[in-house]
Amino acid sequence: MTNRLNRSVGGTLFLLFFLGFLGIFMVIPLVFTISNAFKPLNEFYLFPPKLFVRNPTLTNFTDLKQILANFWIPFTRYLFNSLWVVVLGTGGHVLFVSLAAYPMAKHDFPGKNLLFSITVLALMFSPEVTKIPNFIIMSKLGLIDTYTSMIIPSLVFPLGLFLMKQYMEDLPDSLIESAKCEGASEYAILFRIIIPLVKPALMTIVLFNFTFVWSQTSGEMGGGYIFSEKLKTLPYVLVQITQGGFGSMQVFAWDGIVAVINFLLISIPIAVFLITQSSIVETMATSGIKD
Amino acid sequence: MKTLSSTWKEMKKYRHSYLMIAPYYLPFLVFTVFSVLMAMGLSFSYFNVLETPRLIGWQNYINLFLQDDIFSIAMKNTFLFVAITGPASFILCFFVAWVINEMRPKVRAAITLVFYAPTLAGVSAFAIWKFVFSGSEYGLVNAFLLKAGLLMEPLTYLKDIRFILPILIVVQLWMSLGHSFLAFIAGLQTVDRKLYEAAAVDGVRNRWQELWYITLPVMRPFLLFGAVMQIAQSFGVSAVSINLLGFPTTKYAGRTIVTHLMDYGIIRYEMGYASAIATILFLMQVIFNKTVQRGLKRIGE
Known part of the structure; x- marks a missing residue:
């Protein structure tokens, strides 16, 4: 103390x-x-x-199990969809952000400052601003109603890049210099030296990206790109049950079912947060915007 | 003076850097930068998705500001959030982070979880508020007021225009201790204790002076980050309104700029008009953010 x-x-x-x-x-x-x-x-x-x-x-839990068991698409399919989107979306985000944040923090290439100011600018406005153009772009690319449409928004999530770049900037340059003298390639420097040192930042963007994917695919208004029943994620389907409609099947969601669903929806992000909490505090310590 | 060819040489030297940023920045440029520009372009058109967009000049903007009464409700409500929930939440984030800063790490972690959990809850948070403000006698507020004899019959808070805005403000505040809150907690931990000791020698007498003369100036970069997050959040209020009050809300009393955008974009497929709303939202958020940043940079100068 x-x-x-x-x-x-x-x-x-x-x-x-x-x-x-x-x-x-x-x-x-x-x-x-x-x-x-x-x-x-x-x-x-x-x-x-x-x-x-x-x-x-535990009746509410068994009742929910019953509802899901009666549906023509097995519950495991929704679970798989969620895991798939989280693994590819959050995993891809973490990989791409790590790759991009390293040159953004430590190299001095033309256009770098412009790109970073655009990234900070992207933190300043709501994602809804790009909702309609993105819908049109995705439909031109034939991505509507595919896993890709759920994954792309999490790949380009700007907060992850911002936090990772700030965190990497605080690492001493001497580490990189000495590795370069020994002839290490840029990729070797990133994956052997930098990545092990930025674990807290990695955990943090995993949490932020995970909660983003989790909430983004769960609301009817939130997702917006998925229409097929078999592509829906678990949170999406659970929220639909609470709203009384479950695909083409009407479900009477009594209070017990709604309560159980909300309990499940809230406990997963909280569990992820508990695992990552100390890393987050360490990472956010470099989140300040310097004048 | 840099010539074009020397810049090109420079860029070739850094080809590894460009290769490394490409997987993130190419989709980013398409789905964020190009997308914003596309919204701006579409805002000058009539576009219903089926036919090709038709240029109509400033007509969408003229309609928004002169004809669309619901848009003025949306603007008024959004400004109310920007004026009330934005600053209130910013101060709340800082206050809680500041009070728990000197507590033991375990206690601090537990309190952080309690205040941050509503942000994690997302959509599932709204169901519980529906129960709190339920129109039946089993709703929390109704039960409490009926029991206390303050009401004779239950009120339908979520459909009553007298209550809609206050409820939105309360619930929005409840779930607004997000990224800025975490940044403040972390930032306060980085403030050097020696600064406080030195200040005590220099005659800083109590915690309030300490806060004003030392903590706030040192925390400036974090306050800037927090402001960016809070401003974006309070201009973008929509999920609370849609999930709690329905869509649309009674007499549009809970309409915000973003719900107006969704109404035209997702339900009516008037993409040109929705893009004009998106453009206005974008410009307001960026300009307001830049202005606040300039103001915050003056702290402690």
């Missing part, structure tokens, strides 16, 4: 009180999301609603 300077007890209490107040506001919806998933049907209709579950049950 570091030594505390200039700290008044009153001030500390005031800050903690305010933090606690905010924390309760933040956490109550999350507690409901978790406990509702385990509530039996009758506890959904208690008046007033209870924050914590009294008689936890």
Whole structure:
């Protein structure tokens, strides 16, 4: 614990009180999301609603399993679609960003500064700005309703490149110089020397890209490029069930089903975050935009 | 003076660099840079996807600003988010990061998770808010107010134009502690403790002075990054409105620029008109962002 300077007890209490107040506001919806998933049907209709579950049950989970089992496309297909898009999208993003961030951070080629300012500019506007042109470009390329259409947006996600470039810039140049003296190629320098040193940044862009892919393919409005039932991702299908329509089959999604689905949808990104959390803090320490 | 041929020579020398950036930057240039330019071009046309685009000059913009009453609601609402949720969330991100900065790492990690989890939740977050503001007596707010005797019958908050905007602001704030929040937490950890010790010798008496004279100026690069993220986020509010209030919302009370764009782009297939909305959104976000950046650079000068 570091030594505390200039700290008044009153001030500390005031800050903690305010933090606690905010924390309760933040956490109550999350507690409901978790406990509702385990509530039996009758506890959904208690008046007033209870924050914590009294008689936890797994019926909601088995009910959801039943719904998915009755559908003509097996549940595993949706799971495969999700994994496929995440592996190719996030994996490709991490690989391409690593390749590009290294020259952007350490080489001095013409056009570099212009490219970087464009990348920072891309952080400044909403992805919806490019939604319509991208739809048209994808349809001209024949990519609508393919895995590629779900993968491309995650490949060009600008935040990943920005963070990786900032992180690599802080690595000492002497490492690269000495490797060059020993005759290492640029690719050898990147993959043998740089990549092992930027693991925290890699973990961070994995998380950000994963949550981007996860949320992007889950809303009807979010994805936008997929129409075939067999190409839908798991979050997409789960969200559709909560909205009452599941392909051409109508499903009555009672509160228990909705609760379980939300529990599943929220727990996966949180699990990924827990694994990557310490790397993220280390990486974001270089995220500042220098004047 | 660089000549064209010397630049070419320079570029040839760096051919490895170009080769390495190509896999990322080629699709980036197509799906981001070219795409923005394409939106700008299409904004001067009538385009319904089936027929080839027909140039109509400034007509889309004239219609947007002079004829489209719903667009003015969307603009008004979006500015409300930019004016309220943007700065409020920016301050909230910094405040929480600052308060937890001196706590033990485990405690800090746990609090970070609680405040960041709503961002991770994405679409699934909205269902729980639907339950909170549900129009039936089993909704959280209704149950609470009925029990307390403040209401005689349940209210349909999500369909009532009196409540739509306040609800959007609350939920948007709840899920807005995102990338900037993480950047502030990380940035505060990098501030050198010696600076505080030196400042204490120089007569900085309390934590507020410390914050103003040392922490904020040192944190400037992170504040700039956070501002970029928050401004983009608050101009782009849409998912909350669509998922919570439906699409369209009652009397368009929850309409934002992005939901207006989606209405014309995805539902009505008026791509020229939607592109004009996209162009306006792009210009506003970039200009506003650049202006705020200039302002923030003055901190501590």
